[in-house]
Amino acid sequence: MVMPQIKEAVNVTDMPQSDNAVVARKVSKTYGDVEALRELSLEFPRGQLTSLLGPSGCGKTTLLKIIAGLLKPNSGEIEVNGKPVTGPGPDRAFVFQDFALMPWANVLRNVAFGLELRGVAKSEREAVAEKYIAEVGLAGFEKSYPHQLSGGMRQRVGLARALSVDADVLLMDEPFSAVDEQTRRKFQEDLLNLVQHENKTFIFVTHSIEEAVYVSDQIAILLPRPSRVSEIIRPTDLRHKNVDNIRRDPEYLDIVDSIWASLRSYVE
C-alpha cells in the first residue's frame, strides 16, 4: 500500500464509466434574476456518501431539491440509475432539515407514511416501519407524537421514514443542523455505520467543514453566485480508520484546513 490517495485518483480517471448512482449534467437554475446554479456537473458514486459543502446561498440545497425532483432545472439534466429525473420517484428519499414530520401523526405513522402513499397494506407497512424505528434507536416510541420528542429524536424519525421506503439514494438536506452538538456527533457516527451497512448512495448537504470531512467519501465544494463545483476532495484514507480517531488524524485536520483556506474568502 504505497500512496493510496494516488491509487484512488488513478482509479477515478481510469474508469470514466464507473458506477454512478446519480449524475448531474450541466444543471442551471435561476430564480428570477438570481442565478443559483450555472452548468453544474457532478457525479455521485454508488454506495458512497457525497457531501455538498459551501457557504450559505451557494445553491447546495437547490441542487439537492433538483435531484429530488422537487425543483425543475432551467437546463441540464439529472440521471438517477441512468434514467433522467422528471419528478420525485421511489428511487430517492429525502431527509429534511426541519424534519417535516406530520405533527398529528404518531412516530409509527410518520415512518410508514412513504409506504402509506404507495398503497402498502397497513400491517405490512407498520412491520417495515417498526423495523427501521428500532434501527434508528427509537424502539418504544412508536406511539409517541413528534411534539413529545427531542429534536434529535425527531430527525431519527425523519431518517427512519427515508430508510423505510428502501430508496437507492438518500438525499439529506442539512439533517443535523437543527440538533444539539452532542446529538450531532452521535448522528455522524451512526451515519458512517449506515453508509457502511446499507447499500445506498447518500447525498449530504452541509455547511460544516468538519462534518463533511468526517462523514464523506467525496466532498464537492460549491462556490456561490452562481454556484459551480470548485473542487472535489476524496478523503479516502479516513474511511479505513477507526471512527474514534478520525478527529485527531493529521489527514483529517489537513483537509479541514485546506477547505477552510479555499472557502474563507467567500465568507463576509
Added chain:
Amino acid sequence: MTLFGYRLPAMSSLILWALVWEIVGQLDLTFFVPPLSEVLVTLTSVIGTAPFLKALSETAQAFAAGVAAAVLIGIPVGILMGKSRLIDELLLPWVNMFLSAPLTALVPVLMVLFGFGMKSIIITTTLFAIWIIILNARAGVLQINRSLVEMAHSYGANPLQAFYKIYFWAALPEILGGVRIGVIRAVKGVIIGQLLISIVGFGALFELYANNFLMAHFWAVLIVLFALAFSVSEFLAYLERRVSYYAASR
C-alpha cells in the same frame, strides 16, 4: 376570577345578570322584560308541547343541512384557494364581499330564485356560515410549513392524497375555528330565513309570540336557542383544543 379572596365558579357573571333581570322584571318597568322566574316557568311549560317540538325539529333540520353544506363546500374551496394562486385571485374578492355583505337583504332574491320552502332557508343558513369557513380554511393552508408539502410530494403523494392527508390536517386548527364561528352565524341565518322566507320553526314561534306580546314565551324560546348554539359552539371549541397540541408546532 377571584373576588375578595374567594374563587368564583365559572360563569358566575351569569348569576349576577340573572339577578338583575329578575329585579328589573319584578319592578314591572316594561312589559318587554318579564321576570326571569316567569320566563323559566313558561320555558318548562312550553318545552314539551307539540308546536315547540315541531318548531325545534324544523329549525334543527334546516340548520343541520345548511351547516353541512357550508362545511362540505367551504372547507375544500378554502383549501383550494390556499393551494392555488389562480383560484385564490378569482374567488377572494367575492368571499370578502359576501363576508361583509348584508345577507339579509339578499333573502328576497333567494326567495325568487329558490321558492318559499325549506330550500331557501337552507341556502340562507349556508350563506351566513360559509364565507368565514372558506377564509379560515384558506388561512390555515397558507401557514402550512412548506417542507411538509415538499415531504408529501417527494414521497410520491398525488394531488388528492396531498389534499386529504396533508393540507386538511395541517389546516385543521384554523378550519375548526372557522366552523365554530360559521355555526354561530348559521344560527342567525336559519332564524332570519324562517322569519323572512316562510314562517316555520323557531322563526314562526318568535313571530307568533312577539306579535301577541307574549314576552315570557319569546324569551323562553330565545334562551333555548342560545343554549343550543352555545352547546354546539362549545363542542367545536373542545375539538379545537384537542388539535391545539400541534397548532403551535407545524
